[in-house]
Amino acid sequence: MSSSESLFTRALQLIPGGVNSPVRAFRSVGGSPFFVKAAHGATLVTADDRELIDFVCTWGPAIHGHNHPRIKAAIAHALEHGTSFGTPNPSEVEMAELIVSFFPSIQKVRMCNSGTEATMSAIRLARGFTKRDKIIKFSGCYHGHSDSLLIKAGSGALTHGNPDSAGIPAAFAAQTVVLPFNDPTALDAGFAANPGQIACVIIEPYIGNTGFIQPDPGYLQHVRAACTAHGALLIFDEVMTGFRLARGGVQELENIVPDLTTLGKIIGGGLPVGAFGGRADIMNLIAPLGPVYQAGTLSGNPLAMAAGIAALQLLDELNPYARLDALGRQLRDAVLAAARAKGLPVQVPQCGSMFTIFFADQPVRDYDTALRADATRFGQFFRACLAGGVYLPPSAYEAGFISTAHEGAAIDRACTVLSRAIKEL
Ligand SMILES: Cc1ncc(COP(=O)(O)O)c(C=O)c1O
Numbered sequence: 001m002s003s004s005e006s007l008f009t010r011a012l013q014l015i016p017g018g019v020n021s022p023v024r025a026f027r028s029v030g031g032s033p034f035f036v037k038a039a040h041g042a043t044l045v046t047a048d049d050r051e052l053i054d055f056v057c058t059w060g061p062a063i064h065g066h067n068h069p070r071i072k073a074a075i076a077h078a079l080e081h082g083t084s085f086g087t088p089n090p091s092e093v094e095m096a097e098l099i100v101s102f103f104p105s106i107q108k109v110r111m112c113n114s115g116t117e118a119t120m121s122a123i124r125l126a127r128g129f130t131k132r133d134k135i136i137k138f139s140g141c142y143h144g145h146s147d148s149l150l151i152k153a154g155s156g157a158l159t160h161g162n163p164d165s166a167g168i169p170a171a172f173a174a175q176t177v178v179l180p181f182n183d184p185t186a187l188d189a190g191f192a193a194n195p196g197q198i199a200c201v202i203i204e205p206y207i208g209n210t211g212f213i214q215p216d217p218g219y220l221q222h223v224r225a226a227c228t229a230h231g232a233l234l235i236f237d238e239v240m241t242g243f244r245l246a247r248g249g250v251q252e253l254e255n256i257v258p259d260l261t262t263l264g265k266i267i268g269g270g271l272p273v274g275a276f277g278g279r280a281d282i283m284n285l286i287a288p289l290g291p292v293y294q295a296g297t298l299s300g301n302p303l304a305m306a307a308g309i310a311a312l313q314l315l316d317e318l319n320p321y322a323r324l325d326a327l328g329r330q331l332r333d334a335v336l337a338a339a340r341a342k343g344l345p346v347q348v349p350q351c352g353s354m355f356t357i358f359f360a361d362q363p364v365r366d367y368d369t370a371l372r373a374d375a376t377r378f379g380q381f382f383r384a385c386l387a388g389g390v391y392l393p394p395s396a397y398e399a400g401f402i403s404t405a406h407e408g409a410a411i412d413r414a415c416t417v418l419s420r421a422i423k424e425l
């Protein structure tokens with residue numbers, strides 16, 4: 001038995017499914033997950049000393065590659081002073097200043113410990129501000145695992161065939177109106193059917209959790225205008241896309257000003273973090289200023305702040321977005337060329353350092369078209385890539401991520417492995 005197999009056997013006895021987050025399981029692609037003992041740059045080192053080129057990047061945060069020396073040094077420096085204070089600390093102020101400087105729509109920001117907390121709190125705030133109960137979300141968007149949002153959810157919920165989680169009271173679910181993405185008419189109908197009742201629309205503006213899906217031109221502008229017309233707040237969930245696709249996220253790329261934004265992943269530099277922020281008049285409703293309660297024992301944790309500040313400062317210095325897009329295009333073009341040569345229908349939506357390989361003959365533009373892609377063939381492809389030393393997300397419905405550390409040998413080697421895997425399908 002390999003070390004990973006032996007660890008997985010032990011894990012299965014004690015941890016549900018052997019994993020601490022369902023997306024790490026290999027149930028939809030076959031086989032069992034490998035265990036990682038170290039990660040540097042673009043490379044994971046498994047418990048069995050295999051080196052893998054990693055396109056999961058810890059599900060998004062590792063935009064500078066794993067274990068970046070600047071981030072490591074920032075954590076080590078912060079560690080000298082203590083791990084948690086339970087009081088305000090200077091790094092929280094620095095982090096807030098950085099976030100506000102990257103995202104002009106954010107006037108005030110509250111730190112929390114995960115993307116789930118960020119979206120859950122932003123929705124409570126929207127309900128408190130508008131004094132309305134219902135929310136609109138879109139099928140296939142994943143906003144973490146709070147009750148209101150695990151309805152027609154993407155990510156692991158979709159991967160493992162469970163987009164509507166058990167354990168959510170019907171009365172809660174009734175407050176969430178679920179609509180198809182990329183369908184302006186459905187959105188108008190959703191508002192019309194619930195007059196004066198919608199507190200907010202929450203959206204992954206570029207979806208990363210049904211695989212990577214971009215909106216049609218003008219769609220997000222329509223969503224913004226509809227929210228304004230109906231007095232609902234617009235929440236951009238940029239936990240995944242924030243700082244990844246542009247300094248100021250999708251809202252910068254699309255020139256849209258949401259009322260609230262949720263963030264996570266990159267702003268923790270690899271440590272647990274989340275944040276939500278937006279217009280000051282809305283944010284001022286949060287306790288202790290206002291009646292909407294939100295809290296966290298470890299919120300603004302000095303180690304997470306130090307790691308996140310270092311990650312954001314690096315982005316500011318390097319402005320790596322054009323380089324990352326070139327890497328994304330190199331990967332996409334290699335896969336498309338191999339698929340063309342083989343006569344295989346493949347779609348590779350890609351923007352900057354996010355991409356997905358769908359085995360589909362039509363462009364994927366929403367939940368339904370994503371489900372039409374061939375997930376069995378994706379599993380075969382995933383296994384062939386892994387055998388060749390490349391780790392893609394173990395799901396047909398997740399985005400892959402590229403880091404600056406992939407530049408050069410890693411991306412070239414990955415293109416060869418992916419092309420060969422297509423050829424051998
Ligand atoms: C868009 C989006 N929102 C929210 C979340 C929840 O974040 P977390 O896993 O940190 O709770 C995720 C990822 O999990 C995400 O991709």
Ligand SMILES: N[C@H](C=O)CCC(=O)O
Pocket residue numbers: 021022023024059060142155156209240398
């Ligand atoms: N797709 C998920 C969020 O981005 C992956 C993270 C997780 O749920 O473990």
